[in-house]
Amino acid sequence: MALPPSTANWHWKNKNVTRWGTEWFEQELPTITVAGDSEGEVVGISSVTEVDGDIELGQRKSKLITIFDCKVVMKWEGTASDGTAVKGTLTIPEVSHEIICDRLSEFVFNWTLSTDASPEVNALFTLARARLPTALEAKLATFPSAIVDTHGKDLTISADPSRTGTPAPATSAPAPVASTSSSGAAAAAPKPKTTEKPAVNTTTVVVEADFRASADDLFALLTDEKRIPAWTRAPAQSQAQPDTAYSLFGGGVKGKYVSLTPKEIVQTWALQSPTWPSGHEATLTTTLDQSSESTKVVFTLVGVPLGKEEEIKRNIEGYYIHGFKSIGLGTEL
Known part of the structure; x- marks a missing residue:
């Protein structure tokens, strides 16, 4: 059995x-x-x-x-x-x-x-x-x-036969069957259970660099789905509209855009890694300040779990900063 x-x-x-x-x-x-x-x-x-x-x-x-x-x-x-x-x-x-x-x-x-x-x-x-x-x-x-x-799907057994080999979905209460009392009032539906995310102590990581490129070009490199792979060397998903999901580095980073202007990009940010707390999201604000010869880019990540500051700083420097440098955009850290 x-x-x-x-x-x-x-x-x-x-x-x-x-x-x-x-x-x-x-x-x-x-x-x-x-x-x-x-x-x-x-x-x-x-x-x-x-x-x-x-x-x-x-x-x-x-x-x-x-x-x-x-x-x-x-x-x-x-x-x-x-x-x-x-x-x-x-x-x-x-x-x-x-x-x-x-x-x-x-x-x-x-x-x-x-x-x-x-x-x-x-x-x-x-x-x-x-x-x-x-x-x-x-x-x-x-x-x-x-x-x-x-x-992972090969090791976890699902309760749903149609999803064999994947984690079982969360069980929800069955839809209530409408019933009437002698007065004709409908039975009250049970309240859905809510799961609170565990509290995470966080801090802020700031990384900045000057690139020999225009703010408009850097904005496009950061948000245009067709241009992102040039510096990430991996597939990307990005519609560059508020409240739309994005995925960078082949799914290594995911989140949603909050707001986008030519000088500032605000987005939720979550590292898809065992070292990142499940369900936790940080907020990444990227500002673009163009001068006559270069554009200063500041990455401000609010909500980094305590103890992960150095790891996340290295990730931003390794993926974002050096990603841009790999396509010929000179910088000074």
């Missing part, structure tokens, strides 16, 4: 997703590039050559848990300010749940340079070591949620 969903979801289950995880690294990490301050400088991950370790998704007491610990070896390459092609390798000895989700330790980056040294080559090597780690950490932060989104 089959166990009821509430009982079946209580037991420990595991799914090995190492092959899928390896392919995720091979596809996602080579999308990362950053630009330098000197004209023509650009560097990025060219390929992933080795993923050594195990990647699993587990379920215990109806909770999905990512379990992974891998060594990832990559090749990086770029172009120095004098046009020299520069190459090398990068090894991250540990990419794990403990680092990304539990924050028990920091990433370690081991670099090698294959190209003969010169002042221009050395400058690009310095650029790679200074800015690629931030972009890599931001991308790797989405790995646990990608595991859950892709494979």
